Amino acid sequence: MAQDTETPTIAFVRYSGSAPIAQASDGTLDSLEAYGYLTPAERAAINESYDLYGEKVVLLYRDAGFDLPSVNLMVEDVLDKGADVILTITTQVAQIAVNATRDMEDPPAILFSLTTPFDTGIADSLCIKPDHVAGTQPVMSFEQYVPLVVLQDPDIQVIGTIVTPDQDISILGTRLIKEIGESLGLTVEVATATSLADVSFAAESLLDQGAEAIVLPVNPLTAQAMPVLVQLTTEYGVALYAPRLNAVFRGATVAAGFQGFYHEGVIAARILHAHLIGDIDIADLSIHQSFGFGIAVNLDTAAEQGIEISDDLLAMATFVVENGQRSQDVTADVDEVSMTLHEMSSEERRAADLEFLAGLECTDEMIAEQQVALDAAK
Template sequence: MIRLPLLISILLALILVPAGIAQDDAKPTIAFLRYAGTAPVTEATNGILDSLQAYGYLTAAERAALNESYDLIGENVNLLYRDAGFDLPSVNLMVEEVLDKGADAIVTITTQVAQIAVNATRDMDDPPAILFSLVTTPYTTGIADASCIKPAHVAGTQPLLSFAAYVPLVMIQNPDIQAIGTIESPDQPTSVLGSRLITQLGESLGLTVEVASAVQLADLNVAVESLLGKGVEAIVLSINPLTLQGTPVLVQLTAEYGIPLYAPVIQQVYRGATIAAGFYSFYDEGVIAARLLHAYLSGEVDLADIAINQSSSFGVAINLDTAAEQGIEISEALLARANFVIEDGQRAAGAASDLGDPDAAQDMTLEERLAADREFLAALECTPEIIAEQQAALDAADG
């Protein structure tokens, strides 16, 4: 079922935006599609929009107006702005709509949106460019076969998930722990991959790992009770839109039973996760997506010749308020690894170095930005040798 807020926004767009928005040849029309306004997605969104302003596509007034998520008929660009509100069927509607409007480029945030957009345009004779951000599993979801073996109209950036650094934190917090649990949504590829990695890594550490399934918010209570019934001493989440949306519910349940909640998205600490650890450079991922978009719109690159970017970062954050509610004392060893903590509702620096200012990239002059772009794009060039090597690896894996 299409959610009412999305339907209303689409109807308003049809009423308020002239039918010819995508027909103005003097300026490009960019469709901006995202799955939901979670903290990581919001950071990536800000990175994209701030960069579009820095490149001169958006004026300061236009950038400020976009904070309200309306479509824009701008001086230098038209934007079609859509958010599915965690409703997967609505993503199909969004993609169909912007294709009907003739978007020149589609910027997608999260795996679900990118996968649907790529599949919808794969067989088109003249597809719009698709630039994706925050796609954690581009290869297992069919978006691409390898970084340089992909549809010619597709490029993007992949945040690498550091499960090998994330899962062992449970033993740093509690060296005597015996069993952990995780929640898997079978309809979410990132969740399935994450639960598999958590299971493999947990078992390699000598832990028993229990998995419970959940496909909607109402399932979370049953999933947690199932895990607790099997004796788990901590819940370790994977990347999953459902558990991200349901973090407050999970925090309440774990507080009732006195076990910690681990989350792989560092921003989840603000929503109450006891320990959140993982990739944190979401703003930068938006900057990278905008960099690829600008290079495409300015004619500097052919997306077919650009590899999918990979980004790495890892940070640890601890919510001491949640730990107190759960009756848990955070170990000194884990506190020593924290980049920041939440205490009395406020962020404070941890023992490890803070994560810095994500907006620093916006302090560059345009000349500095363009020079950095050229260096960045040169490192992503798909040479014939790289393509041949990747194809040979794929052939060997199939054989």
Template sequence: MRRTIIALLVVAMAGSLLAGCSKKEKVIKIGVNQLVRHDALDASYKGFVDALKEAGYIEGENIEIDYQIAQNDQATANTIATKLVNDGCDLILAIATPAAQAVANATKDIPILVTAVTDPAGSGLVESNEKPGGNVSGTSDLTPVRKQIELITKFLPDAKKVAVLYCSAESNSKIQVEMAKEAAKEFNLEMIEATVSNTNEIEQVVQSLVGKVDAIYAPTDNTIATGMPTVAMVANSNKLPVFCGEEGMVNNGGLATYGIDYYRLGWLTGEQAVKILRKEADTATMPIAYLPDDEYTLTVNEEVAKQLGIEIPEELLEQ
């Protein structure tokens, strides 16, 4: 009898252990394909991770994050995308338009969230920004381009000609360039295009603008953002002010911007990820999200203003 009882206890304990194992929470695999390292994209990734953590998804506990940087190279972005798909990720975050396009081309099944993408529909990532219709959704970093162009006229009321500096390979930049041209007409500014294909061309192109334009406008272009120290080195030494698409570029030598908070943008994307992981939402019906207009902030680099001999307008000091 005693042996029978012991045997039954052993079976019961084994069953209990097996039951516990079967209830063990699955570790969720999240892949990240970030185009390049610079302040804005890094901040968006941090915001994404922090939003997941706030919701109880913690790396090393119940999620595993494979964070990859494509070094601003499309072929590398494509390779990373293929790797993340083959590794069986449960969700993929793509940061910046070229990285998003690489991931979207690699899978039509795994949920993809994009961030730091100006116009997902215009970049061919979704059917429409209101109704994505597939496995891709996310957040847009569309900035107030008109307000940024207007800002030039507030600092430089006599400005006549402005160069828009961007990488010709980035579709998100081309969208902003068209918006900038429309805004320039409203403020009686002549807008000329100054393009590069990689960071190695930045110094020569900026140097070629000296004496030909009154200012440079650099939208949220990843190549220019990465090479912003070079832009600033040439432009500021020649008293050529640079107005930027986002705060990180200003901090790296630009003069001013009205921009968005990329950490907040990444957080918003993280909140979308939580809904998808909890099966509360689907990418096909989840609209592309934007930060509210009242979260645009003015950033002025006072050291650069002093170097350029430009006085910050009184009305801007009050903001």
């Protein structure tokens, strides 16, 4: 438990809710209980619709419900309430929180788990970032994701994707889908959607242009529109690919992406706890990177689309959905089979944390090398 007599205030701020966000939050909250910030009763009673004023910690919860202007108000609100740490698992919130605190004399720590901390104004590189910012990056491997289209259908020639211009995460993903798709010899058509109502028009335009599959980037807007996209791709008889494993439960034909969001929440809590008790200075920490790629296939959707999933793709699948049943004991809210903390004493946990965090320390040599790489890329 924190050695400070002052009760820390931790703000969980997010753009929207999703299964990966819930998993990461659970990893953080379970860890906070293990560290002694939360009692078992407090942990069991947590409802993310309400703030928690616990015996040893204050937890503030804010959710923008996909409304970007609300994020500015939420960040301002938790700053006014004296947040010592802002935790976020969404790029939009991290961007606004970093910008809002960049020039503060004594800013709160901002900890994140984001697929795109770079190219979004949050950090320049693993070690070159604002001193009050740290976190972990669940790496979304587009190099593994996009080729699944060809693995499923070696004769495919045209794919379509949807970009939202005001979402940096969408722009980056769309660029990678286009670059990798074209390197595979595919024609990649891109349509734009700026609102939920636009998504169906964007998808229809792609399908009318001959797209033989829709391949989505990470994008909260298209995630919201999944039912519409499933309906349209079923009508046209083409596959729908999504970059989040849980999307398979919402009807995506193939869902593929990072697997391990619960552990991302645990990593964020490790940094958080060490920061609060003074074991680390987050200015000296590099951004941690996690790698874990999973593939899920919805055979029910494929059947409705008139698509036969290739044996090669099925052989790679982490799990499948068939006849409404989910393999590997996976539920619609969980894309991981095991999401629990390792049992260990507080002394063992602290020793493990210190060993882990020591591996994240930035050296002058690392910073210099990364700066050279950044300068060369300009």
